[in-house]
Amino acid sequence: MHHDFYLAWRYLRHHKGRTWILVVCLSLIGSLPVALHTLIDEGERQMMARAQSTPLLVGAPGSAVDLTLSALYFNEAAPPRITMAESDRIAETGWADPLPLYSRFRVKGHPLVGVSLDYFDFRGLAPASGAMIAMLGDCVLGADAADSLGLKSGDTLLTTPENLLDLAGVYPLKMHVAGILSKNHSPDDSAVFIDLKTAWVIEGLGHGHESQDKQAAGSPTTLAFGGGGSNRIAGAKLLTYTEITPDNVDSFHFHGDPATYPISAVIALPRDQRSATLLRGRYLDREDKAQITQPLKITQGLLQNIFKVGALFDAVLLWVGSATLLAIGLVFALSLRLRQRELQTIFLIGCSRLTVVRLVTAECLLLAGISGLFCLALLEATRHYAEPLVRHFVIT
DSSP states (O other): OHHHHHHHHHHHHHTHHHHHHHHHHHHHHHHHHHHHHHHHHHHHHHHHHHHHTOOEEEEOSSOHHHHHHHHHHOOSOOOOOEEHHHHHHHHHHTSEEEEEEEEEEEETTEEEEEEOTHHHHHHTOOEEEEOOOOSTTEEEEOHHHHHHHTOOTTOEEEOOOSOTTOTTSOOOEEEEEEEEEOOOSSGGGGOEEEEHHHHHHHHTSEEOOOOHHHHHTTOSOOBOOOSSSOOOBOSSOOOSSEEOOTTTGGGOEEOSOGGGSEESEEEEEESSHHHHHHHHHTTOOTTOSOEEEOHHHHHHHHHHHHHHHHHHHHHHHHHHHHHHHHHHHHHHHHHHHHTHHHHHHHHHTTOOHHHHHHHHHHHHHHHHHHHHHHHHHHHHHHHHHHHHHHIIIIIO
16 A cells, blocks of 8 residues: 555655645645634633623713723724713722723824723733833833834833824823833733823823023923913924923923813722622713723623624635535546546556555545645644734734
């Protein structure tokens, strides 16, 4: 029998183009269904883990799905904003601890998320290098964000301006990278975190003032941020960004009622089940300016739709796989017709029809074996990269 495999192997090597086409077709059709379910399972694991750890979510009325995806996974479709008054409203009940967050901005493709320091304890985030946020203008980077941006503790990061042509708009902020967070295997790894007050500075709600004497002495910051009076430029040189340093941090301040400052959502951490029920009852009025959602239920509903799509893909792959196998069978049938002279020679040297059957069977087994190896390699690659693939193409 080993002679049959030797002859079959020599034949496949001689017709490399045909062999590789068949191997690729068999590998893809064999690995696609399993790879698809691997990605779906990983997406379910990531989304459910995030949702299960977030009891309640308060945000602006509208799409609960958009609110959940924005607050939990920091996707680009940001829902309408609410104000800090909602966070104060939750805290005043005594039923839950509020964790406000503001995820409107992005920096070099990564979500720029304003949070309170309690958020890091809630998500189990700790710095792998450097330190946590300590001063206005500081930021900490998720592990993936740090790798993508090529930054480390002590570097600086400039926020992305919303409109380069808006000369009267808010200037980008040059942030100090205080630390790099340990890998958390969650959307937090791709985020850049700042304090809520820093987010409001980027929003334009907070500003600082430089003294005239300091500017005249050659201070690198020549832009004086006016807050009522005349906004004027004290120096001849106009910088295109704002930087908060230990020297000028005390001059930064905010105007107006902090309760009116914008946030994206509030994660509510109820004390117990009774507190959660009572808090949800506070948002039953349809005229309320905020809504409360349960991320777990929202995510489960979203995943049900994903499973329906997965079932549709399975049906499509079944038909495509059947068509591919029929096409491969046709290739073998046509190949046998083209090999009539070769088969005739085999008969002339005294071989029976069974020998031809063994040779064709050996070719099929070799093709199946090679395709199986490639299929295993593709599946292993899918399992290895499932987490970042799902986070990039499904969640964000």
